[in-house]
Amino acid sequence: MNTPTNGKEHDSQYNHFGKLASEQTTVREATDAPSSRTLRAKERYFVTKSSASIEYPYWYTRTWEALEGEIPIIRRAEAMKSAFSHITPVVYPGELIAMSKANYLRGSFPMPWLSEAYFMAAEGEMYQEALQAGKVSADTVTTMGQGGGNVTKSMGKVLSIAGKFGLRSEEMPMLVKIAKKWHNKSVDDVGHKYEQMVPGYDTKEEIMRSVICMFDSGYTLPQGREVMNYYYPLQYGIDGIIDMCKEGIEETAGYPDMDRLYFYKAIMLMLEGIQTWIRNYAEEYKEIATYCTEEQEKEEYLDLAERLLWLSSKPPRSFFDAVQLTWIFHIAVLNEDAISGLSPGRLGQVLYPYWKSDMDKGIISRELSLEWLENMRMKFTQIDCFASMGVVGGVLSGNTFNNLCVGGLDKEGNSAANELEALILKAGMTCDTPQPTLSLLFDEKSPEDFLLKGVECTKVGTGYPAWINNQVAMEFLMTNYVEEGMTIEEARAWAIGGCLETSACSWMPLEYEDMTHYIPGGSAPATSVGVHFISLPKILETVLSRGIDKRTGQRVYEDHHFILDSYESVWKAFKKYFRETVKVLTLTNNIQHDAWRKITPSLVNSMLKPDCLTKGKDIGQQGSRYNRTFNVEICGGVNLANALASLKKNVFEDKNFSLKELREALDANFGYKTAQETGSYSLIDQQKSENFLTYLKIHKLCMDAPKYGNDDPMVDGIFKEWQEWFADMCSDYTSLYDKALYPCQISVSTHAPMGAVTLATPDGRLAGTTFVDGSVSAYPGTDNNGPYALFNSATCYNHALSQNSQLNMKIHPSVVQGREGAKKFLEMIKAYLRQGAFHAQFNVVDSRMLKDAQENPDEYRGLMVRVAGFTQYWVELGKQIQDEVIARTEYQEIG
Amino acid sequence: MDYTHKDCKHFLAVDVFKGICKRDQDNILADDSSCDRFDLLERCKYCKNYKATQEQLGLCMDTVDAYPDMIAKTCNDFQWRSHQA
Numbered sequence: 001m002n003t004p005t006n007g008k009e010h011d012s013q014y015n016h017f018g019k020l021a022s023e024q025t026t027v028r029e030a031t032d033a034p035s036s037r038t039l040r041a042k043e044r045y046f047v048t049k050s051s052a053s054i055e056y057p058y059w060y061t062r063t064w065e066a067l068e069g070e071i072p073i074i075r076r077a078e079a080m081k082s083a084f085s086h087i088t089p090v091v092y093p094g095e096l097i098a099m100s101k102a103n104y105l106r107g108s109f110p111m112p113w114l115s116e117a118y119f120m121a122a123e124g125e126m127y128q129e130a131l132q133a134g135k136v137s138a139d140t141v142t143t144m145g146q147g148g149g150n151v152t153k154s155m156g157k158v159l160s161i162a163g164k165f166g167l168r169s170e171e172m173p174m175l176v177k178i179a180k181k182w183h184n185k186s187v188d189d190v191g192h193k194y195e196q197m198v199p200g201y202d203t204k205e206e207i208m209r210s211v212i213c214m215f216d217s218g219y220t221l222p223q224g225r226e227v228m229n230y231y232y233p234l235q236y237g238i239d240g241i242i243d244m245c246k247e248g249i250e251e252t253a254g255y256p257d258m259d260r261l262y263f264y265k266a267i268m269l270m271l272e273g274i275q276t277w278i279r280n281y282a283e284e285y286k287e288i289a290t291y292c293t294e295e296q297e298k299e300e301y302l303d304l305a306e307r308l309l310w311l312s313s314k315p316p317r318s319f320f321d322a323v324q325l326t327w328i329f330h331i332a333v334l335n336e337d338a339i340s341g342l343s344p345g346r347l348g349q350v351l352y353p354y355w356k357s358d359m360d361k362g363i364i365s366r367e368l369s370l371e372w373l374e375n376m377r378m379k380f381t382q383i384d385c386f387a388s389m390g391v392v393g394g395v396l397s398g399n400t401f402n403n404l405c406v407g408g409l410d411k412e413g414n415s416a417a418n419e420l421e422a423l424i425l426k427a428g429m430t431c432d433t434p435q436p437t438l439s440l441l442f443d444e445k446s447p448e449d450f451l452l453k454g455v456e457c458t459k460v461g462t463g464y465p466a467w468i469n470n471q472v473a474m475e476f477l478m479t480n481y482v483e484e485g486m487t488i489e490e491a492r493a494w495a496i497g498g499c500l501e502t503s504a505c506s507w508m509p510l511e512y513e514d515m516t517h518y519i520p521g522g523s524a525p526a527t528s529v530g531v532h533f534i535s536l537p538k539i540l541e542t543v544l545s546r547g548i549d550k551r552t553g554q555r556v557y558e559d560h561h562f563i564l565d566s567y568e569s570v571w572k573a574f575k576k577y578f579r580e581t582v583k584v585l586t587l588t589n590n591i592q593h594d595a596w597r598k599i600t601p602s603l604v605n606s607m608l609k610p611d612c613l614t615k616g617k618d619i620g621q622q623g624s625r626y627n628r629t630f631n632v633e634i635c636g637g638v639n640l641a642n643a644l645a646s647l648k649k650n651v652f653e654d655k656n657f658s659l660k661e662l663r664e665a666l667d668a669n670f671g672y673k674t675a676q677e678t679g680s681y682s683l684i685d686q687q688k689s690e691n692f693l694t695y696l697k698i699h700k701l702c703m704d705a706p707k708y709g710n711d712d713p714m715v716d717g718i719f720k721e722w723q724e725w726f727a728d729m730c731s732d733y734t735s736l737y738d739k740a741l742y743p744c745q746i747s748v749s750t751h752a753p754m755g756a757v758t759l760a761t762p763d764g765r766l767a768g769t770t771f772v773d774g775s776v777s778a779y780p781g782t783d784n785n786g787p788y789a790l791f792n793s794a795t796c797y798n799h800a801l802s803q804n805s806q807l808n809m810k811i812h813p814s815v816v817q818g819r820e821g822a823k824k825f826l827e828m829i830k831a832y833l834r835q836g837a838f839h840a841q842f843n844v845v846d847s848r849m850l851k852d853a854q855e856n857p858d859e860y861r862g863l864m865v866r867v868a869g870f871t872q873y874w875v876e877l878g879k880q881i882q883d884e885v886i887a888r889t890e891y892q893e894i895g
Numbered sequence: 896m897d898y899t900h901k902d903c904k905h906f907l908a909v910d911v912f913k914g915i916c917k918r919d920q921d922n923i924l925a926d927d928s929s930c931d932r933f934d935l936l937e938r939c940k941y942c943k944n945y946k947a948t949q950e951q952l953g954l955c956m957d958t959v960d961a962y963p964d965m966i967a968k969t970c971n972d973f974q975w976r977s978h979q980a
Binding site for chain 2: 044048051052055058086092103156158173174177280
């Protein structure tokens, strides 16, 4: 929707935030068009549906079955080798970068060795078992986007799975057969068998059924939210790594710690599969070339065939080779597990030696580089992650979070921003697609012109780059990884994994053309594994109901036995329930992850991550350099602070009403219809019921209670107390690697389904409506004192205590127009980050456009919005999230 | 037998509904009838090693579960049945 603005003048009306925009919708600023090749790829993508196939799971399972009794990691490697070797190559016209995850443009596939029940028929025994165990509860309260590439309904010979993926009906009988083969053998099922031995397991099931916790991590998305490391293939090529494995085998065969022998052998087998996969593609390119009538096109295909054949053995010789090889290993990792948030990290710095060399030699131009980077964006955007509806819809909103970072510092502490990264930002504008999303690592040493390029990209409405405080992230890493040897120098290599997870990285010495270049890359496994998304408002609800989930009537926790006659008693009861939740989920998830590392150990990612190859250990055996990556994720923190502030003021200080009266009002949804009844999930547009007047006074007092986001010391003090207690308590729990957990605060999309199951809250929020997005965003419409008051609230605590914080703001396009608008915008961002904030991201959009898009989705196929750590096509978002984005406060003045 | 585009070796699948003809790059629907320039794509059901056991399911080499519509282009053991070679 990047069409030129008509430059309409504002009228003279004012609201809290300054001038009101004109009554007509203001469109976003225009950007340059992509190349015609990119445009064709984009047009093709827009009409392509998410498609699943069972090639990979078929061959994986077939080989797995044949090798019963083999050493588990070898069995896994042989299964992966077989699966990679049998992927049907697909070559789409005009693509500069070859290879796809599966045999469709937006192809993906189920991985029943992780979990098999969720894609089975809902009425079937296996799905019902999963439902009973609370594993798929989030599915039942999630809304999927109804447009774009989602296959929301079965039609003709295509079946809809998880409300998103299309599967050819002729493949379904075999998928069912494969799924049954994994019943009681998958990570999910094996983990479930043993997690039931954890004391308090029954509470865990109730926590899952009530959607106090969104999902288990061990079998849903066991990897991801981490940064790729492309060093080994770039430095050694695949043959070189195989040679390293051969040496490893010679050194370990017959000696103690024999697991290293099997590890090296497994890596070799897996790489052989990848080599066949690449060579199959090369053959396909040669075949496609025979169809060509135009010589230039034929030459392009033959060049690609030659490149693939070379890269199937050798390290890259050029920028294009390097781009291709990084892409191959990126999707290779994605094919070894169900993964979201596999970030390319600081790819512009990884590729820079190749790009600079080719530019200096005159082999490539900026124009050609830009076209390649656009093509790379299209390839990343085509990535789909096959997962359950609760995961792919309720958490991911269909996104895959391949976060590419620009900026930051180099090994010596100087700005790392480079010209290729400037082109990456430009490609993000000319080819505005959700992937890879971009993050700009702001440091005081970042050049001003580079920052302005970043803000030019943000302000045209792409939602990226997100703005990240480099120093806050480094402080977090130094605090949490120092015991594993983290240094300031190494901390500088960091990048975002997933949407917003600070991830430990390392500098690797890339030798290229007789020079050593220290390139950054991930050196820790998946973050955001552990305790995944605890709903804070829902826990508060159970505090007030003494352990009962009021929606289902089921008891979740034993009575806390606190007499709730003071604010302190409520706070103590909340902490008790929260601790109980973290404890049981940590233990059960540790068991699931233990099952994961035993049944489906990571091979591709382990091969890539330093120092697995050196140690001869996979990432499940702590082969990585850094291993403290398990965390506790929460959702609805600002709603919690607002609710506690209202309780404190209205019930215990001013005694405006009793706790009993408040509970009655909450049960009655303050006299409003529920969000499920109205079909609207934001606070605005709610409908009153007939007993509205009964609760009017209480509701008004709740709404008028101090709200976070206004620089109010009372509610901000509550928020700060929560943050500091949360950061401290996480370290009382340890991962299966015996490392302490730490806090993580991103909502992704969980604020929608988690809000959907939560009653009205004491802050005045109505039942079923969406929680606040992010972690330090204000509740829509309650931040009345302008952006700088919001910044003061947001930075009332030390952001380096947590793996992240997340602030979403919606800015009217008229505010940031032109060069002056960009500068003003940048100054505002800097002011926030300089207060110690970790992150801010922006939707530069007129809310009226979003409302129109909700009514006329077909006219907005390309419209993107920023949700919470990711940009997504509007039409592929569920209505819960759409309503929430529309309702966000729209700033019309930022100066 | 009535063949559809998706049974043709010149069919490039874009998604589960449609694809592109590799010959002329036309957009085509997977389940539409094939054209007169049709060439059969390698699938398990056309392989000597495949034996049907029930609808949409069968065996490969008499031992391993298989299904008829599996694309067998990358299978080293694929052999055309004589009447389809």
